[in-house]
Amino acid sequence: MTEPLSLRELDAISVGRLQGVGPQRQASLREVQIETVFDLLTHYPRRYVDRSREAKLGEVTPGQEVMVVGDIESVETRRTRNRKSIVEVSLFDDTGHLQLVFFNQAWRAKQLKEGLTIALFGKVDLYRKQLRMTNPVVDLVGDRTGKIIAIYPQSEKAGLTTWDIGRWSTEALRRCEPRGIEEPLSRQLLEELQLPDRATAFKAIHQPSSTSEVSQARNRLVLDELLRIQLVLRIRKIRRLESASGIAHKGDSPLVTSFLDRLPFKLTTAQQRTMEEVTVDLKTEQPMHRLLQGDVGAGKTLVALHALLTAVADGHQGALMAPTEVLAEQHYLSLAELAEGLEISDDSTLTGRRPLSVKVLTNRIMGAERQQVIKGMQNGSVDLVIGTHALIQEGISFSSLSVVVVDEQHRFGVEQRSVLRERGRSDGKWPHLLVMTATPIPRTAAMTVYGDLDVSTLDELPPGRMPISTFWVRDDTEAVWQHLRSEISQGRQAYVVCPLIEESDKLDANSAETTMDLLSEGELSGLRLGLLHGRLPAIDKKETMDAFRDGQLDVLVATTVIEVGVDVPNATTMVILSADRFGIAQLHQLRGRVGRDAHRSTCFLVATEEISEDAEARLQALEESTDGFALAERDLELRGEGTIFDQKQSGRNDLKLASLARDRVWVERARDLAAGLVNENGSLEQHEALQDEVRWFVERRDDDAENLLRG
Numbered sequence: 084m085t086e087p088l089s090l091r092e093l094d095a096i097s098v099g100r101l102q103g104v105g106p107q108r109q110a111s112l113r114e115v116q117i118e119t120v121f122d123l124l125t126h127y128p129r130r131y132v133d134r135s136r137e138a139k140l141g142e143v144t145p146g147q148e149v150m151v152v153g154d155i156e157s158v159e160t161r162r163t164r165n166r167k168s169i170v171e172v173s174l175f176d177d178t179g180h181l182q183l184v185f186f187n188q189a190w191r192a193k194q195l196k197e198g199l200t201i202a203l204f205g206k207v208d209l210y211r212k213q214l215r216m217t218n219p220v221v222d223l224v225g226d227r228t229g230k231i232i233a234i235y236p237q238s239e240k241a242g243l244t245t246w247d248i249g250r251w252s253t254e255a256l257r258r259c260e261p262r263g264i265e266e267p268l269s270r271q272l273l274e275e276l277q278l279p280d281r282a283t284a285f286k287a288i289h290q291p292s293s294t295s296e297v298s299q300a301r302n303r304l305v306l307d308e309l310l311r312i313q314l315v316l317r318i319r320k321i322r323r324l325e326s327a328s329g330i331a332h333k334g335d336s337p338l339v340t341s342f343l344d345r346l347p348f349k350l351t352t353a354q355q356r357t358m359e360e361v362t363v364d365l366k367t368e369q370p371m372h373r374l375l376q377g378d379v380g381a382g383k384t385l386v387a388l389h390a391l392l393t394a395v396a397d398g399h400q401g402a403l404m405a406p407t408e409v410l411a412e413q414h415y416l417s418l419a420e421l422a423e424g425l426e427i428s429d430d431s432t433l434t435g436r437r438p439l440s441v442k443v444l445t446n447r448i449m450g451a452e453r454q455q456v457i458k459g460m461q462n463g464s465v466d467l468v469i470g471t472h473a474l475i476q477e478g479i480s481f482s483s484l485s486v487v488v489v490d491e492q493h494r495f496g497v498e499q500r501s502v503l504r505e506r507g508r509s510d511g512k513w514p515h516l517l518v519m520t521a522t523p524i525p526r527t528a529a530m531t532v533y534g535d536l537d538v539s540t541l542d543e544l545p546p547g548r549m550p551i552s553t554f555w556v557r558d559d560t561e562a563v564w565q566h567l568r569s570e571i572s573q574g575r576q577a578y579v580v581c582p583l584i585e586e587s588d589k590l591d592a593n594s595a596e597t598t599m600d601l602l603s604e605g606e607l608s609g610l611r612l613g614l615l616h617g618r619l620p621a622i623d624k625k626e627t628m629d630a631f632r633d634g635q636l637d638v639l640v641a642t643t644v645i646e647v648g649v650d651v652p653n654a655t656t657m658v659i660l661s662a663d664r665f666g667i668a669q670l671h672q673l674r675g676r677v678g679r680d681a682h683r684s685t686c687f688l689v690a691t692e693e694i695s696e697d698a699e700a701r702l703q704a705l706e707e708s709t710d711g712f713a714l715a716e717r718d719l720e721l722r723g724e725g726t727i728f729d730q731k732q733s734g735r736n737d738l739k740l741a742s743l744a745r746d747r748v749w750v751e752r753a754r755d756l757a758a759g760l761v762n763e764n765g766s767l768e769q770h771e772a773l774q775d776e777v778r779w780f781v782e783r784r785d786d787d788a789e790n791l792l793r794g
């Protein structure tokens with residue numbers, strides 16, 4: 084065999100084949116998910132020490148920020164009177180000495196051993212006539228030589244040092260040399276993109292001879308990661324279009340027209356455009372697979388209803404699935420109201436017409452009522468049904484479901500989405516699917532996570548909305564409660580969101596109850612307060628929500644159950660306690676509960692304790708912007724991919740090097756490339772190496788390869 088090594092082959096060679104990697108080392112490597120040579124080569128350096136920029140110890144002067152490299156002469160640990168640790172290290176090179184002091188980093192004594200070579204970055208100062216660095220950044224260089232030294236993420240726990248990893252990756256690359264590493268992209272393409280080939284890139288990222296080489300190599304390997312994902316998405320999309328067929332609707336029916344005519348306001352341009360995009364999809368036999376994203380209050384509900392009515396107008400059914408009961412109820416109320424008075428043709432009635440039937444199905448609906456709804460769904464007398472996951476329970480079926488809307492994708496996941504589609508399948512027809520999300524995600528992220536969905540964006544708010552003023556309250560909350568009381572005295576209402584304890588319903592409920600008690604006896608005494616949290620019985624939740632909506636309550640004290648969908652335009656004040664515990668997206672969602680009318684609204688982010696720098700950045704972002712898309716970009720910058728992929732979602736580990744915030748242009752390029760490479764049958768026939776690589780990639784993700792490529 085003289086062909087260059089493919090990634091599949093590299094992924095089949097155990098790291099145990101490398102020198103010095105015995106069973107014990109192999110076990111340590113496994114702890115950090117390195118099992119194969121491919122894993123090792125894609126275990127990328129965290130940063131580099133550029134020794135050409137290094138200062139000699141004899142040359143440094145006080146006040147200077149420098150990078151120095153030296154050997155450790157001695158390490159001592161002391162304790163201060165109040166039991167704080169001080170680790171003092173003495174460093175030397177062939178020109179002089181330098182003292183290092185680490186405060187409160189007792190573990191340094193274990194990390195820094197006599198004789199080790201380390202690189203340091205920090206500011207030099209003069210202390211008792213000695214040159215000294217305090218709490219510098221430390222990189223262990225080990226015995227490695229070279230102008231630029233790669234520093235790997237190391238694992239104290241697994242007992243792996245950066246030079247172990249460096250040594251093994253150097254060896255692995257050297258042993259790949261006789262056969263070389265396969266380059267699946269054409270020379271011409273690489274030239275156009277001004278990228279090195281893959282083998283060169285691997286070599287340069289692990290053993291660079293200049294920093295400019297690193298960035299080129301990085302781009303090539305980033306493209307590798309992103310292109311694989313885009314190819315899978317592209318193939319999946321084409322295969323889906325090819326294999327599934329749905330119902331082609333007439334669109335623009337009298338039912339839809341009369342619905343639009345009766346709206347008390349004009350559609351926004353964005354709503355018109357989006358409805359048009361959806362209608363085009365619904366008129367074809369290929370089942371729609373579309374993501375509708377829009378900021379809070381952008382008016383997604385209307386777009387959803389428009390799609391559902393398009394199905395109903397042709398004698399089929401529509402279903403809307405929401406993540407919580409509160410939200411399902413809310414949707415039901417607004418859809419039922421919007422659909423009030425609409426009629427559809429029905430030959431079995433005397434007039435040939437009957438009122439449109441809209442029902443709700445949650446776990447709150449029980450007994451005979453429940454049976455009736457379920458029966459109506461089966462026999463087709465129910466036209467529209469809104470519900471929670473109750474809609475996808477065993478024993479539920481539809482007469483002819485042709486449009487499914489799923490709200491708040493983040494809370495359902497791909498799994499449930501496909502169950503609902505599956506349930507709706509009849510006579511081999513698939514329902515059209517519209518996924519709505521009120522958590523805007525940056526464009527490039529959408530391309531990566533929802534790349535197989537078409538995307539419609541509502542990027543415009545209905546006119547007449549007053550901007551929400553947002554304040555981060557750092558110390559005294561008195562002004563907050565004063566403002567709230569004054570709004571209430573003018574007939575408005577308010578929300579108070581309780582501190583989020585953790586991902587635990589129970590603790591959140593306790594926190595809500597405590598907050599409720601404190602407020603009702605203290606700051607908000609005399610006002611009519613209602614309590615809402617996830618642990619209350621459904622009936623109580625509904626009663627409280629109804630009372631608040633009807634204006635019988637002034638303040639709703641709640642957990643994040645109100646995050647989505649709750650729509651009470653008269654509410655103008657939002658107080659979020661311990662706001663530093665929430666993420667940007669969540670704060671933005673919560674804030675979106677106010678400002679839903681022409682009243683001036685205010686959101687207070689209360690964080691009076693000392694908070695982390697990250698939390699400060701989040702609260703500041705919220706103060707500065709009310710644009711969900713801008714905030715999503717900011718969030719991506721601050722937190723990285725974690726914002727987009729949840730733990731279970733595959734995909735997260737596929738991006739070891741690429742950053743959706745930093746590598747936006749490469750996401751777009753990868754997508755364009757994939758579109759050009761995959762042919763109209765959803766295959767990479769003309770690109771054998773890539774074809775095999777995609778197959779390997781999908782198998783490696785533990786997904787059912789056939790399914791993913793087909794699904």
Ligand code: ADP
Nearest residue numbers: 348349350351378379380381382383384385545
């Ligand atoms: P979203 O679900 O996108 O957050 P909704 O669909 O709940 O937003 O709409 C928010 C509010 O705006 C609702 O009260 C709705 O009736 C109203 N609304 C929707 N579209 C328009 C429009 N074009 N003009 C005025 N008000 C609108």
Ligand code: MG
Nearest residue numbers: 380383384648
């Ligand atoms: Mg909504």
